[in-house]
Amino acid sequence: MRQKGTLGWLKHDVTHRGITAWLLTGALLAFYLVLYFTDWLTPIAKSLGLIHKWNLYGALYTLAIVTGGIYVIAKYRDNRYQVIRTSVVIFVQSTLAFSVPYVLELFNQPAVYLSYLWPLEISILYPKNLASAPVYFAVWAVVGSILIAPILGIFYGKRWYCSWVCGCGGLANTAGEPFRHLTPTSQGWWNFEKYAVHITLVLALLTTGLVGASYLIGPEQSPVLASYANSLQSWYGLLVVTILSGIVGVVLYPIGGTRVWCRNFCPMAAILGLVQKFGRFRIRVKDDMCISCGMCTTYCEMGIDVREYAQNNQDFTRAACVGCGLCEEVCPRGVLHLENEWDRDPQESLTMGALLEESYK
Amino acid sequence: MDYTIVGNGVAGIEAAFKIRERWGPEQASITVISDETDYFFSRTALMYAYMNKMRRRDLEPHDRQAYERQSIELVRDRVVDIDADDQSITLRDDGRRDFDRLLLAVGAKPRMIQWPGVDETDDGIVHLVSMQDLDECERLTWTTDEAVVVGGGLIGVELVECLRFHGVDVTFLVREPYFWPAGLHREEGEMIQQHIASHGVDVRMGEELAEVIPGSEGRVEAITTDTGEEIPCQMLGIAIGVTPRTDWLDSTTTPPSCGRGIHVDRSFQTDLDNVWAAGDCCEIDFGDETRVETIWYTAERHGRLAGLSMLGDDVTYDPPVFFNSSKFLDIEYTTVGTVADAPDGSKTLFRRMPDEEITQRIIVDEQDQVIGFNMLGSRWDHTILQQWIRERRPLDWVRDRLSNAQFDVEFGRVPLERMNEEIRRL
Known part of the structure; x- marks a missing residue:
């Protein structure tokens, strides 16, 4: 039951798909349409002394993460995992994802975003971009995306990226905190998720491969390939990068929960999820202590039915799990524990079948 | 079939x-x-x-x-x-x-006592055990500014926490001299008492409900305690067991x-x-x-x-070493084995973190074999504590290995070496 008074009504309404939640979604959609498809924000950015509208967007995004982050740190102040993780999120966003590229731009250097790796930021591995980027960044883009990200995933799970570094996850875990319980947990969503996220991954690989091949072969040698590569690149850019990650991911917070993009479409999350399945990260369940209250499932932003594992005394590693640690935090009986360990409960299955059918339902 | x-x-x-x-x-x-x-x-x-x-x-x-x-x-x-x-x-x-x-x-079902006035009260007396109880609580909360909760047990605290969430002024009547002697020793009971009070609850230890006073509409309007004090309330929560x-x-x-x-x-x-x-x-x-x-x-x-x-299987119920868990507002609680009703002659080691609401109590019997644990304010793997009880480990052995049973979140492991210790014989 909601709290009394107008504030109680508002708090409940905006976080439970009420009229204000829909209005907020409408406002976010309007903002993103203006941002992506008009230049109306450019004069505002310039009048604030910023270089272009994307600096303004970056500043707003960072502000949202910092403010939301302070709220989250205050809310979970007794949980050091949450405090440290959220501090890192705030730090990465305000430096690597905002001030570093901005300062570089001020000094007329190419802006580089060190915290965005391929395939989330697909364009950094396009050969044309690699060739024109500063050498240190080109090296980081290749080594970071292909080697470091998966290796860290093996040792610490996908959480090292998805809920410690990434800006999409960063916004979800800070400003998105009041909406995390809205993520749907139904069987239908699981069916959608497992196809959608892997289809996007295949598309990302295909696009990168085709653009790379076309560059290596040379557009003059194979104009047909070049035209396919071009159109795939621009379709992927519009559909996946702009619409799904840029717009839909945030616009749907008040309606569909915070990780719509991460859960259903992010190719980076898909790769790291597969890696995580074979790595050390898992959630340990304390045997026989679960009271089936369901706080964990309610607050899982990835729509994982954590309770089903907990009440079955089963340790688990789900590919989707971003390791935000909120299930562990909200559990009133301290049943769940995030950890990185090689030794596994023999119940944990590692087959591909288990991966595809890992939804507990 | x-x-x-x-x-x-x-x-x-x-x-x-x-x-x-x-x-x-x-x-x-x-x-x-x-x-x-x-x-x-x-x-x-x-x-x-x-x-x-x-x-x-x-x-x-x-x-x-x-x-x-x-x-x-x-x-x-x-x-x-x-x-x-x-x-x-x-x-x-x-x-x-x-x-x-x-x-x-x-x-x-909730235990109930026919205090004077209960029969005349048609509305406002609640429990928190069934879905219908929740319906009742929610219906009444809209028109409640003050409430009294009777019964210093686990459900009583839950009800108190819920009412505080809704901004209700709560008086908590606990019959016992300190909070929940059925599960806790005095030090822990007093710590929980203070914790509840720190959430803005008027905790009355050693006070009992004497009479329920209904208003003209039949809804509870006030209660009196056994000290004769009248406390106005629009909801009366009864949580004295089931x-x-x-x-x-x-x-x-x-x-x-x-x-x-x-x-x-x-x-x-x-x-x-x-x-x-x-x-x-x-x-x-x-x-x-x-x-x-x-x-x-x-x-x-x-x-x-x-x-x-x-199904026809040959079943013999053999209860494992007892364990239970709860949460008193912000303080998590894990108990394993025999604690509050430990036999005379048992020895207890009580550990408390200075200035923090974190305690541990380990109980050994006369033969120095561990029989129970009461852990508050941090997380424990009860399966390890159960195992130590089954293995009848001595106190020093258990104390030296206590960290093996910690279950705190990453980066949040409680520094056990900073805790004060006190040994007492019951």
Whole structure:
């Protein structure tokens, strides 16, 4: 039951798909349409002394993460995992994802975003971009995306990226905190998720491969390939990068929960999820202590039915799990524990079948 | 074979799933009858719905389709008669029904005392045990500024926390000299007391409810305590424990033998043929003593074992080392073994973190063998603590290895070496 008074009504309404939640979604959609498809924000950015509208967007995004982050740190102040993780999120966003590229731009250097790796930021591995980027960044883009990200995933799970570094996850875990319980947990969503996220991954690989091949072969040698590569690149850019990650991911917070993009479409999350399945990260369940209250499932932003594992005394590693640690935090009986360990409960299955059918339902 | 289960709480549902695990729908039809809700829900989570942390639907531990997939028929009705000789029950709305095997998993109801004025009070007295209790609490909270909660146990604290969430001024009447002597020693009890008070609750230790004063509309308007003080309140929460639901059985054709609860043996069979009982409603005969166990974990265990017993397995209930858990507002609590009722001559090691609400108590018997743990304010793996009790480890051995059983979040491990220690003989 909601709290009394107008504030109680508002708090409940905006976080439970009420009229204000829909209005907020409408406002976010309007903002993103203006941002992506008009230049109306450019004069505002310039009048604030910023270089272009994307600096303004970056500043707003960072502000949202910092403010939301302070709220989250205050809310979970007794949980050091949450405090440290959220501090890192705030730090990465305000430096690597905002001030570093901005300062570089001020000094007329190419802006580089060190915290965005391929395939989330697909364009950094396009050969044309690699060739024109500063050498240190080109090296980081290749080594970071292909080697470091998966290796860290093996040792610490996908959480090292998805809920410690990434800006999409960063916004979800800070400003998105009041909406995390809205993520749907139904069987239908699981069916959608497992196809959608892997289809996007295949598309990302295909696009990168085709653009790379076309560059290596040379557009003059194979104009047909070049035209396919071009159109795939621009379709992927519009559909996946702009619409799904840029717009839909945030616009749907008040309606569909915070990780719509991460859960259903992010190719980076898909790769790291597969890696995580074979790595050390898992959630340990304390045997026989679960009271089936369901706080964990309610607050899982990835729509994982954590309770089903907990009440079955089963340790688990789900590919989707971003390791935000909120299930562990909200559990009133301290049943769940995030950890990185090689030794596994023999119940944990590692087959591909288990991966595809890992939804507990 | 027709398996009929009365009660869709954790014991009943666990039994149903256990039976289905063995027999498919062709061999066994399974029916679960409940008057409370359409679907099994987690009773322990009622407080989270009350506090707007969960929606009602979130309280259901299983996907609704799971019952259909498992061919478990759910019936919303009330059993009004049992005829074990005829192997039939009678439902209030739907009449007679045959069974081959019957499980009574009807749970417990809030204990109530007929204080003066209770009979004249039609509205405003609440509990927090059933879904209907939650409905009542929510309905009344809108028009409540002050409330009194009676009973210093686990549900009492939950009710206090919920009412505080809704901005209600709460007076908490606890009969005992310190909080919850049934589970805690004095130091911990006083710490919890202070913690509750720090949330803006007026905690009255050693005070009891004397009289309930209804207003002109019949709704509670105030209460008086045994010190004669009158405290205005629009809600009166009673949380002084629960008792097995047995009274309805008296009027049935073949009432099973009942004492404090429905008598069962260690295979959960009642004295009636083909009738079992499990969960909070039963009183289990262990030979030298009988026990009524009314916590979530025991009900879950009873349900599974009763299911096996109904399948014809040879079941002997042998309870593991006792454990339970709870949360007193922000303070998590894990208990294992024998603590509050430790025998005279036991020795306790009490550890407390300076300036923080973190304590541990380890109890050893006269032979210096560990028998119990009470851990507050940090997380513990109770399975390791249980193992140490089974292995009868000595106090020093346990204390040196305490960190092996810590279950705190990453980066958040409590520094045990900073704690103060005190040894006392009981």
